[in-house]
Amino acid sequence: NAGVTQTPKFQVLKTGQSMTLQCAQDMNHEYMSWYRQDPGMGLRLIHYSVGAGITDQGEVPNGYNVSRSTTEDFPLRLLSAAPSQTSVYFCASSYKGPPGSNEQFFGPGTRLTVL
Amino acid sequence: TQLLEQSPQFLSIQEGENLTVYCNSSSVFSSLQWYRQEPGEGPVLLVTVVTGGEVKKLKRLTFQFGDARKDSSLHITAAQPGDTGLYLCAGAYSGTYKYIFGTGTRLKVLA
Numbered sequence: 001n002a003g004v005t006q007t008p009k010f011q012v013l014k015t016g017q018s019m020t021l022q023c024a025q026d027m028n029h030e031y032m033s034w035y036r037q038d039p040g041m042g043l044r045l046i047h048y049s050v051g052a053g054i055t056d057q058g059e060v061p062n063g064y065n066v067s068r069s070t071t072e073d074f075p076l077r078l079l080s081a082a083p084s085q086t087s088v089y090f091c092a093s094s095y096k097g098p099p100g101s102n103e104q105f106f107g108p109g110t111r112l113t114v115l
Numbered sequence: 116t117q118l119l120e121q122s123p124q125f126l127s128i129q130e131g132e133n134l135t136v137y138c139n140s141s142s143v144f145s146s147l148q149w150y151r152q153e154p155g156e157g158p159v160l161l162v163t164v165v166t167g168g169e170v171k172k173l174k175r176l177t178f179q180f181g182d183a184r185k186d187s188s189l190h191i192t193a194a195q196p197g198d199t200g201l202y203l204c205a206g207a208y209s210g211t212y213k214y215i216f217g218t219g220t221r222l223k224v225l226a
Contacts, residue, residue, distance in 0.1 A: 004157075040124070042203055042216040043158070050212055058213055076203060090157050100146040100207030100214070101165065106157025 001025050006091050006107035010037065012112045013081040021110050023091030032074040033058070034066065036087040040053070042054040049074055050096055052105040081114045088112070118142050119204055126185075127223045128194055130146035136189045136220045138204035145209060149178055150216075152201040175219045194224045 007022045025032065033048035035058075045058030049068040063085060065077040074093075078085060088111050092104040122137045138147065146165040150158035161173050164180035164187060171178045175191040175198075191198055204217040 008161075019139075033212075033214065041217065042119075042121075042218045045214055048214075056212075057130070077168055092157070096212075098139065098145070099210065099212050100144065100148070100205075101163060103148075103160040103163070104158075104205075104214070106159070109155075109157055 002089055003027065004093055004105050004107035006089075006110050008110060009108065011110060011112050013078075013112065015082060015114060017072060019078050019080050020082065020114075021089055021091075023074045023076065023107060024072050025074075025091075025105070026070060026072065027093060027095040027105065029093035029100070029105075030071070030105075032068065032091065032093045034064070034074070034076045035090045035092065036060065036085075037109075038087050046076065046089075078112075083114045086112060086114045087113070118215055119206060121202075121204060121217040121220050122129070123220060124218065125221050125223075127225065130195060130224055130226050131193050132224075134194060136191075136222075138187045138189075138217050140185050141157050141205070143184050143209065144206035145184070146206065147184075148205045149187070149189055150203045150205060151201060152219075154200075158201075158203055167211060177221055191222075194222075196224045196226050198222060198226050 034046040035043040047066040049055045091107040094102040094104045152158040167182045167184045171179045175192045202220045220225045
């Protein structure tokens with residue numbers, strides 16, 4: 001099993017550009033999520049999904065869109081990149097289970113810089 | 116608003132010393148998790164605590180969940196350089212799948 005994979009590993013964008021961060025998992029996990037990690041802020045939840053066709057907003061959703069058309073994939077779209085979106089982005093997946101009880105498996109992260 | 120406060124933020128100790136990291140909240144959580152993250156990688160789960168007052172041990176690491184399920188602690192006995200990393204506590208808002216993470220404790224153990 002590859003676990004959780006993310007592409008690209010690094011990306012530089014100009015303000016106003018759009019892009020999609022890819023995330024895929026091969027563990028048949030129902031739950032998938034996107035976080036951003038900034039210095040001194042821990043991880044903050046952007047969007048999450050509890051199954052194909054179901055998504056919901058996390059703590060910091062503005063400027064980001066998601067969709068979940070398959071169990072395996074959960075792409076994160078930046079609509080119009082801003083310097084404030086410079087961060088490291090992590091995708092995670094887990095079995096659904098009772099909230100807070102299951103291990104989240106994280107991808108290796110995408111380091112995004114917006115100029 | 117960050118609901119999970121961790122302390123200390125940074126900790127630099129000598130090999131062999133003991134340490135405790137705290138995770139505090141004003142909210143009740145059904146469970147709390149502890150993760151460790153190494154540079155350039157995603158966090159990896161260490162433990163999940165689900166019952167108030169619960170104590171779990173993982174080799175030299177001892178995790179405790181507060182009786183009121185609002186706080187947790189991580190104690191490391193005889194720290195080793197391999198324990199170096201960022202320690203994060205995490206919980207889900209009651210009844211939801213909205214996870215929040217603590218601000219993190221960056222530990223450095225010097226040989």
